[in-house]
Amino acid sequence: MTTRAFTDRLAAALAAAYPAPEAAAIAALVAGHLLALDPLQRRMRAQEAVPLNVQQQLPALQARLLAHEPVQYVLGTAHFAGLDLEVTPATLIPRPETEELARLVTAEARGRAGLAVLDVGTGSGCLALALARALPRAQVLAVDVSAEALAVARRNGARYAPQVAFQQVDILQETPAGLAPGALDVLVSNPPYVRESERPLMRENVLAWEPATALFVPDDDPLLFYRRLGALGRALLRPGGGLYLEINEALSAETEALLVGQGYADVRGVADMFGRARLVRATAP
Numbered sequence: 001m002t003t004r005a006f007t008d009r010l011a012a013a014l015a016a017a018y019p020a021p022e023a024a025a026i027a028a029l030v031a032g033h034l035l036a037l038d039p040l041q042r043r044m045r046a047q048e049a050v051p052l053n054v055q056q057q058l059p060a061l062q063a064r065l066l067a068h069e070p071v072q073y074v075l076g077t078a079h080f081a082g083l084d085l086e087v088t089p090a091t092l093i094p095r096p097e098t099e100e101l102a103r104l105v106t107a108e109a110r111g112r113a114g115l116a117v118l119d120v121g122t123g124s125g126c127l128a129l130a131l132a133r134a135l136p137r138a139q140v141l142a143v144d145v146s147a148e149a150l151a152v153a154r155r156n157g158a159r160y161a162p163q164v165a166f167q168q169v170d171i172l173q174e175t176p177a178g179l180a181p182g183a184l185d186v187l188v189s190n191p192p193y194v195r196e197s198e199r200p201l202m203r204e205n206v207l208a209w210e211p212a213t214a215l216f217v218p219d220d221d222p223l224l225f226y227r228r229l230g231a232l233g234r235a236l237l238r239p240g241g242g243l244y245l246e247i248n249e250a251l252s253a254e255t256e257a258l259l260v261g262q263g264y265a266d267v268r269g270v271a272d273m274f275g276r277a278r279l280v281r282a283t284a285p
Helices: 003-014 020-037 039-044 058-068 071-075 096-109 126-134 147-160 196-201 204-209 224-236 247-263
Strands: 077-080 083-086 116-120 140-145 165-167 184-189 237-246 265-271 277-283
Touching: 003 020, 003 058, 003 126, 020 039, 020 058, 058 071, 071 077, 083 126, 083 147, 096 126, 096 184, 096 237, 096 277, 116 126, 116 165, 116 224, 126 140, 126 147, 126 184, 140 147, 147 165, 165 204, 184 224, 224 237, 247 265, 247 277
Parallel strands: 116 140, 116 184, 140 165, 184 237
Antiparallel strands: 077 083, 237 277, 265 277
């Protein structure tokens, strides 16, 4: 079986459960991963034979994909900011808007020496590791409430940025150890922000596979993490330090008003590539 036939056969099978363009994209990811080929290499080597041991892996992978398990969990890896990160159902799958958050922080912080950065709710470590790679002179601390997620993040850290430190912290109840008041230059977070009432709007494979504790907040207090992050930033950020957050686009005005009420300056929403209000940045006074 050639690389092209292998990819097309999987795409045809997945079309029973996914729209054809999505089935083709998933099949291409799987083929590229199993054959260790980037997209250009996969096209250039389309007529090469697929090793038998790779062909033998296909039925099990196909069954998992037809059960709507996310392809990133099936393959155990997700691409983020040029990194191939391990992901498991203990961690969220990194999203493009989170990569935009990393780019926003990098654009505003690049060239500054000795930065101290805190990433709250690190999950797979995607934000912390992307920032550590982009800002090599920064000291980066990443925290999460989940021991299982931190185990994944530490493995990713060992591969890409061994200098990043990790702590298990319930940020709603605790403050990361070792941080003095005014010690931080950057506090960044992609916290839970999906309201429970928004569950019906989400894809079934997200609801079935990704960790609910990293996604959902109660309808009666949807900004609880932002209130805490704002208070934490006021305590730990130096004057002029930056707070950078991924947000629920339906609550952008409320999130910005909360930060203004906490005394932040230059509170500014930042649209993602689709023009949606998905990020906010603020400056500690």
